[in-house]
Amino acid sequence: xxxxxxxxxxxxxxxxxxxxxxxxxxxxxxxxxxxxxxxxxxxxxxxxxxxxxxxxxxxxxxxxxxxxxxxxxxxxxxxxxxxxxxxxxxxxxxxxxxxxxxxxxxxxxxxxxxxxxxxxxxx
Amino acid sequence: xxxxxxxxxxxxxxxxxxxxxxxxxxxxxxxxxxxxxxxxxxxxxxxxxxxxxxxxxxxxxxxxxxxxxxxxxxxxxxxxxxxxxxxxxxxxxxxxxxxxxxxxxxxxxxxxxxxxxxxxxxxxxxxxxxxxxxxxxxxxxxxxxxxxxxxxxxxxxxxxxxxxxxxxxxxxxxxxxxxxxxxxxxxxxxxxxxxxxxxxxxxxxxxxxxxxxxxxxxxxxxxxxxxxxxxxxxxxxxxxxxxxxxxxxxxxxxxxxxxxxxxxxxxxxxxxxxxxxxxxxxxxxxxxxxxxxxxxxxxxxxxxxxxxxxxxxxxxxxxxxxxxxxxxxxxxxxxxxxxxxxxxxxxxxxxxxxxxxxxxxxxxxxxxxxxxxxxxxxxxxxxxxxxxxxxxxxxx
Numbered sequence: 001x002x003x004x005x006x007x008x009x010x011x012x013x014x015x016x017x018x019x020x021x022x023x024x025x026x027x028x029x030x031x032x033x034x035x036x037x038x039x040x041x042x043x044x045x046x047x048x049x050x051x052x053x054x055x056x057x058x059x060x061x062x063x064x065x066x067x068x069x070x071x072x073x074x075x076x077x078x079x080x081x082x083x084x085x086x087x088x089x090x091x092x093x094x095x096x097x098x099x100x101x102x103x104x105x106x107x108x109x110x111x112x113x114x115x116x117x118x119x120x121x122x123x
Numbered sequence: 124x125x126x127x128x129x130x131x132x133x134x135x136x137x138x139x140x141x142x143x144x145x146x147x148x149x150x151x152x153x154x155x156x157x158x159x160x161x162x163x164x165x166x167x168x169x170x171x172x173x174x175x176x177x178x179x180x181x182x183x184x185x186x187x188x189x190x191x192x193x194x195x196x197x198x199x200x201x202x203x204x205x206x207x208x209x210x211x212x213x214x215x216x217x218x219x220x221x222x223x224x225x226x227x228x229x230x231x232x233x234x235x236x237x238x239x240x241x242x243x244x245x246x247x248x249x250x251x252x253x254x255x256x257x258x259x260x261x262x263x264x265x266x267x268x269x270x271x272x273x274x275x276x277x278x279x280x281x282x283x284x285x286x287x288x289x290x291x292x293x294x295x296x297x298x299x300x301x302x303x304x305x306x307x308x309x310x311x312x313x314x315x316x317x318x319x320x321x322x323x324x325x326x327x328x329x330x331x332x333x334x335x336x337x338x339x340x341x342x343x344x345x346x347x348x349x350x351x352x353x354x355x356x357x358x359x360x361x362x363x364x365x366x367x368x369x370x371x372x373x374x375x376x377x378x379x380x381x382x383x384x385x386x387x388x389x390x391x392x393x394x395x396x397x398x399x400x401x402x403x404x405x406x407x408x409x410x411x412x413x414x415x416x417x418x419x420x421x422x423x424x425x426x427x428x429x430x431x432x433x434x435x436x437x438x439x440x441x442x443x444x445x446x447x448x449x450x451x452x453x454x455x456x457x458x459x460x461x462x463x464x465x466x467x468x469x470x471x472x473x474x475x476x477x478x479x480x481x482x483x484x485x486x487x488x489x490x491x492x493x494x495x496x497x498x499x500x501x502x503x504x505x506x507x508x509x510x511x512x513x514x515x516x517x518x519x
Contacts, residue, residue, distance in 0.1 A: 033156070036378055037173040039472045040444045058501070062172040062471055063378045065448065065501075087444075091171075 004029075004095055008108075009117035010071045015095060016111060023072050023108070026099040027059065027090065030121045036061040038090040043068070043079035043100055050076060052109055057100065059090060074105030144189040145282050145354035149361055153374060160377060161254035163190040168376035176382050176474040178373035179343050180517075183288030185364055185374050188349070189357065192256025193281040194249040194263055198272030201245050203417075208266035209239070210402065210425075212415040216241045221323045221340055225402055225410050226251075226259055227421030231429070232398040233405070235259050236390065238340060240325050248277075248336070248351070252392045266420060282357035286364060286372070287347030287383075289517075292317065294368040295348055300331045300359075322346075330360055342380065344387025344515055382471050385480060388438060388512025394449060394468045395436055395482055401429050404484070405436045434465060434484035438514060439496065441507040446472040446479040447498035453483050454497040457504040461497060464489045470498075473514060480514045481507070 007015040013031035017024040032038065040060040050056045050070035057068035080099050083089050089098040112120065142163045144150070150157070150166045158167035166187060168175060178184045196204060202214035211224040218241050226234040235255040240248045251259035260276035267274050286295060295301075296314055303312040304327035316326050317337070325338035335352040352360060365372050381391070390396050395405055402411050402425070411425055441447070453465035465485030473480045481498065489496060492511050497504040 036168060037171050039173075040446070042445075060446065060472070062176075062382055062474065063167075 005114045007095070007114060008111035009114065009120075010069070010111060011120060012069045012071070013121075014069070014071050016071055016108075017099075018108065021104055021106065022077060023074070023103050023105050024099050025071060025101045025103060026094055027066075027068070028117070028121075029094045030123070031066065032091050032094045032098070035059060035066050035090075036063050038087040041083050041087045041090065041100070043084060044076050046076050046078055048076045050074060050103060059087075068100065070103070071111070072103055072105040072108060074103040076101055077104050078102040142190070144187050145357045146187045146189060146284075146361055149358055150187065150374075155374070155376060158377060160190060161252070163253060165190055166374070166376040168378045169374045172376070172378040172382065173474050175373055175375040175379035179288045179345055179375060179379065179383055180475055181289065182371040182373065183286055183290040183294055183347070183368065184343070184379065185361065185368075185372050186285040186287065186380060187357075187361070188283040188285055189281075189354065190253035191283055192251035192253060192259060192276070192278040193283075193351065194251060194256070194260045195275050195277050196247045196249065196263065196267065196272050197243075197245060197275075198270070199245055200267075200270035201247050201272040202241075204263075204267040204270035204272045204274075205239065205247055205249075206415060206417060207270070207419050208263055209237070210411040210419065210421060211239070212412040213239055213241070213247065215415075218243055219324055219326055221325055221338060223323075223410060225407065226262060227402070227411075227419075227425070228398055229420060229424065231401045231421045231424035233392075233396045233400055233402065234262060234398060236392055236396055236407075240336070240338065242325070242327070242336065245272075250283075254393060280353065281351050282354040284350045284352075284357060284360055284364070285341055285343075285347060286350070287341045287343040288345045290368070290371045291345070291347040294364060294372055295337075298363050298367040300363060301335075301337075302329045302332075303327070304329050304334055330356060330363075335360070342387075342389055343383040344389070344513060345383075345517055381469075382474055385469050385471055385482070386473050386475055386513065386515035388482075388514060390436070390482070391469060400484075401425070401433070403429065403435075404433055432487060435487050435490045436468070437465075437483055437485055437490050438510045438512040439467075439470075439481040439483055439498065439507040440510045440514065441479040441481075441498065441505050443479065443505065444472055445500055445503075445505060446470050447481050447500050447505065447507070451501075452499045453485055453507075454499060454504060455489055457497045457506065461504070464496065467498065475515050479505075479507075482512065485509075
């Protein structure tokens with residue numbers, strides 16, 4: 001699992017881990033907790049071009065549907081098939097095995113620090 | 124990522140002006156997440172919707188339903204008043220019996236669905252949905268005006284705990300502190316009363332000396348019990364059931380309650396039932412006792428019948444894991460020229476069955492069992508078959 005304090009965040013409750021020009025994207029423990037048990041994840045295929053702020057996937061729990069927004073512009077290099085096969089990974093390990101997408105991007109928008117995100121969600 | 128609104132953590136909701144269950148402190152200590160339900164802050168889950176759902180199907184689950192309304196009618200005409208006020212023939216049930224019924228509007232629409240307990244020759248308790256409790260109390264008062272009966276809304280003075288699942292009976296029998304209300308009043312009498320208690324029956328008992336109505340009723344598709352008692356006793360009872368049951372008793376929130384009742388094919392007011400729906404549309408025609416003597420509110424409209432093309436409630440089962448949800452449209456085909464034939468009222472990926480299930484109002488001409496319909500899941504059409512609820516039925 002990635003150390004949450006080392007990640008960047010969006011107001012849409014996504015975390016972003018940047019390694020070179022590839023951003024790994026997932027949703028936060030707070031978002032996973034809010035959704036409840038995740039039972040279905042729909043992700044864009046590798047090669048898909050995504051635009052910051054647009055809906056690129058869905059995360060469904062027993063009770064509700066969450067939309068996944070692309071936090072950056074770029075091209076999907078990998079979608080996490082393990083999460084598609086075992087959606088409960090989003091709940092059990094949101095910052096680790098529950099990651100969703102790897103996106104190749106040339107620039108990052110302004111993102112929140114861990115402290116800023118924790119303030120946003122009132123923790 | 125935008126989780127839908129509706130669930131809040133205790134921290135986030137602390138400032139909200141909402142009604143709290145008498146078990147609120149117990150739930151907060153247990154780390155529950157809360158949801159606003161009909162103006163109440165109630166547990167939506169304690170840890171996992173799915174774990175709670177499965178617990179009810181395999182061991183047992185404990186629910187706080189203290190938000191529900193309890194309206195009591197007392198008087199020589201209580202039975203006659205209910206025969207006039209409700210769709211069913213409540214005078215026909217015995218003391219100790221319960222009956223599912225409907226409160227209809229003059230036009231035949233459903234104001235609420237109810238469980239009515241006959242607790243004495245001249246005494247009934249009407250259990251209403253939380254969202255409708257005040258309306259039901261008002262309607263019962265005005266409909267009972269010409270009868271010799273007193274109608275009182277006891278909702279604030281009654282807590283409700285449900286213990287549901289295959290282990291519910293054993294746990295209830297093992298839990299110390301129960302007796303029957305009346306002469307004798309010891310644990311052996313309580314055990315005998317539980318052994319003799321049939322489905323949709325209730326008896327007056329005591330828990331640690333205080334009255335509790337023990338009913339074999341529920342809303343999960345499992346065997347189980349609903350326990351009505353004073354709010355200040357609810358915490359003790361909750362803790363005692365948990366201590367006795369250990370891992371066999373899992374506290375359950377409203378999220379699992381919803382998937383459990385959906386699998387069991389039970390309608391939820393606000394989803395399947397509303398003022399715009401007639402009982403026959405919802406498959407509840409049998410609940411309306413047209414054969415009973417005398418007038419009742421809604422009789423004229425029900426006898427007049429309804430339009431032949433009025434939508435009817437069906438069950439839908441699909442493959443895969445992608446669930447259609449309430450308000451999603453139903454089509455008669457998968458192509459661009461398909462015609463919309465209905466709307467989903469409840470839908471989820473069934474935790475027990477592992478595939479999507481839904482209830483929907485559809486045109487009568489596409490409502491036959493086996494018919495293939497298509498569910499529009501945010502732009503994608505998924506094939507589904509019309510099936511007859513319940514989706515899940517426990518082994519007898």
